[in-house]
Amino acid sequence: MALTGKKQRFADAVLAGFSNKDAAIAAGYSAKTASAAGSRLVKDPDVKAWLSRGAGPAEKMPGASAVDVSPEPQAHGGALKRSKAGQVPIEETDMLQLLKDVALGRTLATTTQVRAAIAAVQYTHPKKGEGGKKDEKAEAAKVAGRGRFGAPPAPPRLVAGGKT
Incomplete structure (x- = not known):
């Protein structure tokens, strides 16, 4: 499977020197699950290959700069704040x-x-x-009513001699 945009941003952040948790936050994962996501992503085969190659930001996918990988620490010591993506x-x-x-x-x-x-x-x-469920069912019933299991054709009309 190919390296997705989020995985690539995570790998680039790890190569830039961020911890797994901070790299996951920088890549766009939730701060609540960033630690688990970082741990999981480091074990991902695609991310491992990218990290072992040491591919830098110059080898990114076209248009891969959707997230700035420079989170800012918060004053209260909470999760890192990402800048808005351009x-x-x-x-x-x-x-x-x-x-x-x-x-x-x-x-x-x-x-x-x-x-x-x-x-x-x-x-x-x-x-x-554009029709609703009832229209679809009626059309399906018409289609099912044809063929082998449909109603037999009406019998031919007999015309008596001389009477109209």
């Missing part, structure tokens, strides 16, 4: 394809860009069928 330039594409690429880790996008794509995709890709 807009990631994305070439013009179909919104559904963009969402697929983000989900598969091929493209990095900010949360705002993903939400905008989700809102826009409903206008370009309507749901399958």
Whole structure:
């Protein structure tokens, strides 16, 4: 499996000298689960390969700078604060394809860009069928009523001689 954007940001933060927990926070994982996520990610085969290669930020995926890897310590000593991610330039594409690429880790996008794509995709890709459940069931019944198990055709009408 390929190295996703979050995993890559985690690995880059570890290479930059952060601890596993701080690197997980910098990559976008929740501060509550960052320790467990950092421990899990260090054992991930893709992240291990990336770390063993020592790949630096120059070898990142295209547009991989969605998160700044410089968290600031808080005054009260709590979790590190990440700076807001800047807009990631994305070439013009179909919104559904963009969402697929983000989900598969091929493209990095900010949360705002993903939400905008989700809102826009409903206008370009309507749901399958405009009818409701009842219309679908009625159509399915018509299709099932044809063929071998359907109602037999009406018998031919007999016409009596001379009468109308």
